[in-house]
Amino acid sequence: MDLINWVYLSVVLFTIGAATVLIRRNAIVVFMGVELMLNAANLAFVAFAQMNGDLTGQTVALFVMLVAAAEVVIGLAIIMAIFRARRSASVDDANLLKY
Amino acid sequence: MSAPLQPLVTVADTAAVGSGVSDGIVFWTLGPLMVLAALGLLFAPKAVHAALSMAVVMVSLGGVYVALQAPFLGMVQVFVYTGAVMMLFLFVLMLVGVDSSDSLVETIRGQRVAGGLAAAGFLAFVLVALGRTTFDAPVGLAAVNADGNITGIAALIFSRYVWAFEMTAALLVVAVLGAMVLAHRERTGERATQRSISENRLRRGQRMTPLPPPGVFARHNAVDTPALLPDGSPSELSVSRVLAARGQTAPTTELVTAVPAIQADMDPEGRGSRTAARVREDGRNGAPRTGGAAVNTVDTVQTDAAPPEQGH
Numbered sequence: 001m002d003l004i005n006w007v008y009l010s011v012v013l014f015t016i017g018a019a020t021v022l023i024r025r026n027a028i029v030v031f032m033g034v035e036l037m038l039n040a041a042n043l044a045f046v047a048f049a050q051m052n053g054d055l056t057g058q059t060v061a062l063f064v065m066l067v068a069a070a071e072v073v074i075g076l077a078i079i080m081a082i083f084r085a086r087r088s089a090s091v092d093d094a095n096l097l098k099y
Numbered sequence: 100m101s102a103p104l105q106p107l108v109t110v111a112d113t114a115a116v117g118s119g120v121s122d123g124i125v126f127w128t129l130g131p132l133m134v135l136a137a138l139g140l141l142f143a144p145k146a147v148h149a150a151l152s153m154a155v156v157m158v159s160l161g162g163v164y165v166a167l168q169a170p171f172l173g174m175v176q177v178f179v180y181t182g183a184v185m186m187l188f189l190f191v192l193m194l195v196g197v198d199s200s201d202s203l204v205e206t207i208r209g210q211r212v213a214g215g216l217a218a219a220g221f222l223a224f225v226l227v228a229l230g231r232t233t234f235d236a237p238v239g240l241a242a243v244n245a246d247g248n249i250t251g252i253a254a255l256i257f258s259r260y261v262w263a264f265e266m267t268a269a270l271l272v273v274a275v276l277g278a279m280v281l282a283h284r285e286r287t288g289e290r291a292t293q294r295s296i297s298e299n300r301l302r303r304g305q306r307m308t309p310l311p312p313p314g315v316f317a318r319h320n321a322v323d324t325p326a327l328l329p330d331g332s333p334s335e336l337s338v339s340r341v342l343a344a345r346g347q348t349a350p351t352t353e354l355v356t357a358v359p360a361i362q363a364d365m366d367p368e369g370r371g372s373r374t375a376a377r378v379r380e381d382g383r384n385g386a387p388r389t390g391g392a393a394v395n396t397v398d399t400v401q402t403d404a405a406p407p408e409q410g411h
Contacts, residue, residue, distance in 0.1 A: 003237045009130050015222040016137040022214030026146050032153045039160055046167050053238025055251045058169050059260055065179050066267045070274035072184050076191045077281035089195045092206045
């Protein structure tokens with residue numbers, strides 16, 4: 001089996017994550033779409049690491065996981081703060097900066 | 100090497116580069132599963148179902164990493180993503196409300212269609228670009244993983260990427276502080292004390308006494324049984340509002356009509372039979388009332404209303 005198949009899979013997962021961010025309204029689901037995109041990128045990193053025989057890809061994937069963990073903490077805290085202020089988790093309702 | 104780690108490492112080692120059999124099996128089992136679960140994230144109307152689909156994708160990715168000769172990353176994926184990140188998502192879902200689903204109103208017209216088209220266009224673009232690219236024969240990680248995958252990654256992290264590693268430490272500290280600041284809520288009003296609560300209650304003319312407890316009968320001992328008022332009607336105040344809203348309040352009529360049988364059990368000579376009949380009669384024609392003190396046992400009725408000649 002060709003290793004490039006993993007990259008194709010990663011592209012498909014990334015696209016689904018991007019579509020989730022673009023289409024869904026629930027802030028938490030949108031956030032999970034971002035996570036899916038990060039995971040898809042990680043999969044590509046790991047596949048390319050094996051293709052090139054270099055562990056740098058795996059190291060970068062590890063860093064991506066660390067940054068994603070920090071990002072999840074802050075993002076969910078922001079979602080909670082907005083929910084407390086506006087009683088809504090919809091991305092359409094956070095429109096204070098409009099106009 | 101410890102015994103539990105042995106199978107994991109052999110899987111990673113036997114996943115031969117390019118032509119590996121186990122590699123293909125993993126791809127054709129976990130790949131479609133991951134795509135289906137990701138589509139579940141995209142299309143599930145409920146946020147909880149989306150979160151569970153996401154968990155499936157993340158666990159499967161852990162297995163994929165092990166097959167791709169990255170056992171350390173596979174473990175970290177399961178620990179960090181499914182263990183910590185998904186739990187955090189589920190906690191926030193619980194706080195925000197499990198049934199919070201998407202609104203179907205489009206604030207921007209045609210946003211869904213445009214988003215779907217953009218995603219499809221991106222997919223087509225990257226797939227075509229990938230298809231036109233040729234790659235060298237895969238090298239494989241057998242040589243670099245000779246000392247062990249973790250050793251190889253550690254050598255990279257603590258030499259070439261040590262600065263990035265230190266920066267992630269700073270990033271995590273900042274993230275923790277940021278979460279604390281964002282989650283903190285300043286108390287603007289005065290803290291409600293027992294005294295102020297009771298004063299407010301008196302001022303608004305609300306009920307001053309404690310609510311009546313639920314009824315406890317000889318044959319039915321549960322909080323869903325309403326207490327009986329002196330006239331035998333059930334007291335709505337004595338049952339939790341949640342149970343009443345769900346319609347899970349137990350009916351009292353059969354409990355009231357069972358009173359003679361209960362009393363016959365307790366009192367074989369039949370001394371209390373007249374009182375029991377009286378209670379049953381009142382229970383039938385008593386209108387439901389919400390106020391007043393709850394008298395929840397037959398004995399109280401008996402002592403209050405029993406004719407004196409019963410001598411008891």
